[in-house]
Amino acid sequence: MSEATIINPDLNFVNEIIKGGGESLKKCYQCATCSVVCNVTPEGNPFPRKEMVLAQWGQKDKLIASPDVWLCHQCSDCTAYCPRGAKPGEVLNAIRKQSIKEVALVPFFAKIATDPKLIWLLFAIPAVLFYLIMPYKSFSGVPRNAEGAMAYHLFMPVFPHIDVTFILTALFAAVSAFVGITRLWSGMKANTGDAAGSGSPFSHIVPAVTTILAHKKFADCNVNRLRQWGHLLLFYSFAGLAVVTTWAIVYLYGWEFLGIKAFGPFHFGESPYPMTDPVKMLALASSVAFALGITIILLNRLGKAAKAGMGSYFDWIFLLVVIGVGATGMASWGLRIADMEIGYFVYYIHLVFVWSLFAYAPYSKFAHLFYRTTAMVFARYSGREATK
Numbered sequence: 001m002s003e004a005t006i007i008n009p010d011l012n013f014v015n016e017i018i019k020g021g022g023e024s025l026k027k028c029y030q031c032a033t034c035s036v037v038c039n040v041t042p043e044g045n046p047f048p049r050k051e052m053v054l055a056q057w058g059q060k061d062k063l064i065a066s067p068d069v070w071l072c073h074q075c076s077d078c079t080a081y082c083p084r085g086a087k088p089g090e091v092l093n094a095i096r097k098q099s100i101k102e103v104a105l106v107p108f109f110a111k112i113a114t115d116p117k118l119i120w121l122l123f124a125i126p127a128v129l130f131y132l133i134m135p136y137k138s139f140s141g142v143p144r145n146a147e148g149a150m151a152y153h154l155f156m157p158v159f160p161h162i163d164v165t166f167i168l169t170a171l172f173a174a175v176s177a178f179v180g181i182t183r184l185w186s187g188m189k190a191n192t193g194d195a196a197g198s199g200s201p202f203s204h205i206v207p208a209v210t211t212i213l214a215h216k217k218f219a220d221c222n223v224n225r226l227r228q229w230g231h232l233l234l235f236y237s238f239a240g241l242a243v244v245t246t247w248a249i250v251y252l253y254g255w256e257f258l259g260i261k262a263f264g265p266f267h268f269g270e271s272p273y274p275m276t277d278p279v280k281m282l283a284l285a286s287s288v289a290f291a292l293g294i295t296i297i298l299l300n301r302l303g304k305a306a307k308a309g310m311g312s313y314f315d316w317i318f319l320l321v322v323i324g325v326g327a328t329g330m331a332s333w334g335l336r337i338a339d340m341e342i343g344y345f346v347y348y349i350h351l352v353f354v355w356s357l358f359a360y361a362p363y364s365k366f367a368h369l370f371y372r373t374t375a376m377v378f379a380r381y382s383g384r385e386a387t388k
């Protein structure tokens with residue numbers, strides 16, 4: 001006679017999923033349509049049907065470090081075709097939120113980044129931080145540069161104020177992400193019975209990253225095809241803005257410490273730089289890509305809400321921060337050109353948003369960048385996904 005399996009459901013976990021956007025969870029009757037229509041799932045290891053039943057049964061340990069939960073790209077094909085109106089795409093998203101909280105280096109940060117009741121604290125921390133380090137505790141009457149123009153580096157000096165704050169923030173985010181990735185990897189190995197790996201995990205990083213850079217998995221989606229373009233534009237606009245930031249640092253420190261003077265179109269020295277400078281052109285191109293990408297994502301999400309779901313606070317707070325970074329960045333640039341001192345306040349809000357984006361990255365929806373990459377590497381390494 002076969003032995004009975006005792007299931008110990010974690011009801012708190014079920015409630016957290018329901019609260020986190022997975023309220024349709026209980027509707028699932030295990031028909032498996034979702035696993036059939038999902039084009040992202042690896043052959044032989046289909047999801048999300050099994051995740052739905054595991055979530056109903058409160059099997060937290062099996063889901064928190066499941067590679068399949070992270071392989072889902074939330075394209076919502078499954079949600080659109082579910083005959084019961086369950087939303088597996090949203091349920092898996094809610095499970096990923098729990099996974100982020102579980103592997104977090106600082107659980108308190110994960111709580112701030114995911115709990116709508118703590119939205120005030122999410123922004124209050126950087127708002128107080130930047131107010132405390134502001135040399136002038138005022139948003140007007142700030143000294144002007146030699147040409148008599150507004151200059152944000154005189155309002156908030158690049159060194160040490162901006163540099164030290166953001167270097168420490170980046171270090172915190174990097175350590176948090178590293179610890180989270182390590183914990184997720186160990187959990188996935190334990191969950192899949194320490195699956196025999198093919199080669200070194202490192203040998204699978206380049207193919208996984210190449211897939212991400214080309215957004216190949218998003219291209220497999222049917223219901224949310226436009227999302228691929230919105231995501232792609234946003235992804236590369238961030239990459240462009242990261243290059244712009246590094247470039248500006250090279251200009252400033254190259255001039256200040258190495259004495260490099262402006263030559264050709266390259267304006268080594270303090271900002272602001274003219275529009276003819278390549279760094280300015282890249283900044284403009286990235287900003288346009290950013291605005292387009294975010295518009296596509298928003299219109300797509302609102303337009304497909306009936307079929308694909310509206311998303312949860314977890315999605316919207318991340319979008320709000322991303323939009324906040326872009327909108328305040330562009331507004332502060334425009335206000336400086338228009339010589340309007342309200343620009344100092346807008347720039348201050350911009351710093352609050354930028355800090356929130358980076359500091360909470362391993363604790364917010366942004367963490368998908370690290371953890372989905374980890375799952376994709378693991379899927380290849382463990383043989384869960386074909387490596388072609």
Ligand code: SF4
Pocket residue numbers: 027028029030031032033034035048049052081082083084085086087088
């Ligand atoms: S989520 Fe919907 S499609 Fe998937 S198994 Fe459940 S009822 Fe079927």
Ligand code: SF4
Pocket residue numbers: 037038039040041047048071072073074075076077078079088089092
């Ligand atoms: S949301 Fe898309 S990727 Fe995720 S399980 Fe559903 S169909 Fe598959």
